[in-house]
Amino acid sequence: MSLDKEKIKHVAKLARISVDEAKVDSLTKDLNSIFKFIEQLNELNTDKVEPLTSILNQSLRSRKDEISDGKIREKILKNSPKKNEEFFVVPKVVE
């Protein structure tokens, strides 16, 4: 399998990263060498193997559905690059 430039631009779109046209060639080269390396896995037959989804021998804990903190709006908004008193501000979405 090899990745062409169009595919890479599509994946970049999915990942919401704009890619500089001048860098697409070197990115294509790098990603293809990485995928060639990754595809060694195809040597292995894994038909009868269960996928590993958790490394722990325990299942995830559940907790009581109750509020443990709150009223920290100021703290949450503190690091926002653009905000007003109550909200995060983003470029206009609906005309």
Add this chain to the structure above:
Amino acid sequence: MSNITNQSLSEILESIKSKKISSLELTQAYIKNIENAKKLNAFVTTTFDQALENAKKFDNEPNNEQLLSGIPLAVKDLFCTENVKTTAGSNILNNFIPSYESTVTKNLWNNGAFLLGKLNCDEFAMGSSNETSFFGNVINPIGDRLVPGGSSGGSSSALAADLTPATIGTDTGGSIRQPASFTGTVGLKPTYGLCSRWGIVAFASSLDQAGPMTKTVNDCSIMLEAMSGFDDKDSTSINKKKESYSKNLKDNIKGLKIGIPKEYRVDNMPKEIDELWEKGKRILKDLGAQLIDISLPHTKYALPTYYIVAPAEASSNLARYDGVRYGHRSQKGKDLIEMYENTRSEGFGDEVKRRILIGTYVLSSGYYDAYYLKAQKVRQLIKKDFDDSFTKVDAILTPSTPSSAFKIGEKTNDPVSMYLNDIFTVPVNLAGLPALSLPAGLDKQGYPLGLQLVGKALDEQKILNIGYAFEKNCGYKNEIKKWWS
């Protein structure tokens, strides 16, 4: 006490407790070292004023009952620290000031330590040489132009250069053990779930684990004891009784069975590393341990598996950097989507972008089964290799890395050759096991080399004990000339 800073953490603790030195004098000594070591570029942020205040506070009302009484500590800049900038080595978090403290650092402070500064690292912990940091590469005190390893390279450099008495890093594929090996220091990746991940900037959540980096094995056990423990805020935190690793440290390893996996003898491995491995086996054998040949047949598939699983999880974790709630926001773009795209393009470096793209691709519709599901299955086989071996042995001995520290720029043009650095460390993360890297010798250039001890899940005490016995009998001395000051 002019030489206090080149002592081990446990020696320093003794000096504090016996009042040979005050916490303030100790802190001032480290600050002086840090100010003289700017060339190493180990720090992103220093918190000297805050540290001096805390030292004075300790001296006025000393509590010597704690594990880390009056000790200033610098930590990797991946741990969120309340009201202190936390960057993860990235431009996208260049201005991020957390309003909360990570559980692991909070545990250290609750045990009497206080913050000295934040240490440089590869961007989002993605790298093996510290060259991917937005804040420039860190230099290895072993030699100018040498990388300190990565991603916890600021941590390894600062520790080896006496800029902090001990430190903590994070290890997703070797990010504690490889830099420890490159700088002649001790590094432990604990069992997955032993140290809380809460408040650590996430890279790959099923692999990430915080751990200590220290000058000695005893120091390592003290730090592990202080930082570990159950945390309700981390859903994968293991709920078990706390252990007194340092109190229980003992050097009798008679009768223990040490596995030697044949798959860790890789092509093109320098002869010196093979010889070092032999030396390690000999030392353990002389101490009464029994060496047993074992096989971990899927070892060669660990790195390819890792380079599916880790980027997949990273692409999901790093989706949160959107320029809306925190971090960098681009001024370019005509709408919301373009703002996202430009923010992420400006904020992330090349290696992080590469990994997000790999992760997005392997999770995308039509490719999930071929890559991600396949990797999860191979991960099962890798874990089973270890499970099978641990029915026969107590611990496994391997080299930590396939080479000693390399020159800055030597591997930056070839991502795969950089990834190969982690060939001996990555399998352990995939299996969730604890592993300790110990300084064991020098190569012919005089650069440190390490050996790795892998244990069963939650068997930290045993690998610390073996490491303790090994350290006493190895005769390794890390004498670094302070060329930078």
